[in-house]
Amino acid sequence: MKNLFSFLTGYMKVCIQGGQTERFLNLCIARGIALWSLMGDPKKELVFFISVRHFFLLGPIRRKTGVKIHILEKHGLPFFFAYSRKRKAFFLGFLVFGILLFFLSGRIWNIHIEGNITNSTPEILEFLEEEGVLHGISKSSVNCSSVAAKIREKYPKTAWVAAKIQGTRLIITIKEGVFSDTDKTLDREPCNLVASEDGIIVDMVTRAGTPQTEPGKKCKKGQLLVMGRLDLHNDSQEIYQYKYVHADADIYIRRQIPYYAELSMKYEKAIPIEKEKRRFYIKAGSLYMEWGRPPKKNNDCIVEDFPLRITENFFLPVSFGKITDRKYKNQRFLRTEQEAKAAAFHILQQYEKKLMEKGVQIFSNNVKIEVDHLTCISRGTLEIIEKTGREVPIEKQEQPDLQLERTTENG
Template sequence: MEKLIYFWKGYIKIRIRGEQTERFLNLCRGRNICVRKLLRHPDGELTGIIAIRDFFLLGPLHRKTRVRIHIVEKHGMPFFFYRSKKRKAFFLGILLWIGLFIFLSGHIWNIHVEGNRRCSTQEILDFLEEQGVVHGISRKKVNCGRLAEALREEYPEMTWVSVKMEGTSLSLEIREGILSEKKEESTQNAFSLAAEKNGKIVKMITRAGVPLLHVGEVCKKGDILVSGELELKNDSQEVYQYQYVKADADIYIQYKQAYYHEVPLAYQAEVFTGKEKRGVSFRAGNWCLAFGEKAEKGFERSIEYHPFQVTESFFLPVSYGKIIRKEYKKTARKYTEQEAKLLSWEILQAYEKKLMEKGVQISANNVKIEVDHETCISKGSLEIIEKTGREVPIERREQPEERTTEND
């Protein structure tokens, strides 16, 4: 920090000669004049660094001790500006840079969204664009409170939204939960729950409605599992009124899903030769300029952009990227039996992972992998447990007529 202050205020390297150099240094110390990096040479000379302000205080000391002081070097911003006073374009560039810096710091150049799962980031960015919030908007035009309120109104599943500005970055933190009451109000009509696939019921928890099928029974697609129609009976077990509710239940069915996949043993492999071609790309908004990029067959292209960042939260709307193109050649190859089985197993695992991401459970895997001369075949079935219950409307019946008893 001290070096930076000296450079900003300017400093001078001086050479001191004479018979009373020690007295000269004592006088400097008594007047709080600091001489840094003081060195004594074999011929008795002294060299050191002194600030510009302190240099002008050496006159009386110079006359008392009759030492000779010579300026060896000049450093710092004051001397730099003095030498550059005729360079008008240089100072104009500095003023333009300062103006550009002030302009860029007053706008939003980075919009960061986190915590969203149901709503994609691009969907949220499109909604912000409809609200007039885009990259490059002035910070003064962004109302964080109103923006958070608009997001909650547009997406009822968002239970909490935080919008804050940090430098030139706009951060949106989102928490999603259960649907709001507005969405629930749209489902006030009564309905029943029907099976979406053929299968066997393995679990059922009914909260509202009348279960028509139970655990262990087999259902077909379209069968009513839980009815939203309630029959109210009197003491004689006669129905005197029908009531209709929204059926609510957690129903899980088990069924078999066929699986079949082929992996040819012969394939074309892309073998990299080790030859690379590099280039540079600059991007500002929708404008892009690339150097060293050429469309050629047999090359795999990759590019990674890095935004220019002044501080942790101050992003400039300009980024640079490194272009790497690696040469490859296609070569005919053939999987071994072990490699083909391993690849087929990985494909099966990826398929199961996609199913589980949809909320299903896999209770058993009955897939067999066999290899012949040309193909590796995976075939069999998966036993899947999945939640079911499709809402279907209820055909309302006429209410039973009231019965009266006559007394003789």
């Protein structure tokens, strides 16, 4: 803090010679004049630093002690401005910089979107641009409540949207709604749920309808699992009304699916036959400049483009990149037994991964890999757990007539 104050008010490096040096220091201390970084000199000189304000108080002390004072260096803001009085361009640039800083700080330079999964960030940014909310817009022109309302209107599946301005950033937080299947099926047509495949039921959670089976039992394709009819009973446990609903349930079955895959022992691989060569380019709008050796025919080119951007989503129309030229030759190879089994196992893993991406669980793997001199064959079965339940129309029956039944019984 002291160094900052000294820089703002100015300070000097001073040398005193001759006279009564010790008395000079004593008088400075007595009058509260601050000296620092004192250094003695073999020539009987004393060098120290002193502030500009205290330097002008040394006159009476110098006359009493007979010392000579020499200014060696000047430091601080006052001297900087004094040296720069003739440099008008510098002060003009400093003023222009301040004006630009004030102008640019009043605009939005980064639109940050978070929480979105279903709708991509570029898609939302494009929509905001159509609505007039884009990079460089004045902060006073942005109505955060209006921006949030427009996003909710455009994307109905969003449960909650918040927009706020922090500095030169517009931060939009999106929370996408999780809508239950029950809410979606309230106004839909009544139906039953039947099994889409043969299997064993491992789990069953019914939300609407009457279950017709239970976990642990086998089911056949087309078998009724959940009936979309509710039987309403009175106090006498008599059915007095049928209520039809859209059957809704999470039903999981365990079943086996066959797996078969062939892999040739022979394969081709691209081998580079020449050293790779690099070219570089700069692109600004429609202008394009490239340097490096031109590519040869039948070469593979890999282009890496790096667009310039000021903020997270504010890209400039300028980019630079690298082009790598490589020449390959296809060469045939023969897999070893170990390599073939590893490749076949990798293919099986990719197949299982695709199943799991669809929500299928792998319960057990009964696939065997066999190798002969021409082919690697993977065959067997996978035991999986998957969701089942296919909607089918329900046949409505006439409502029960308890009054008619009782009259018939009494007669």
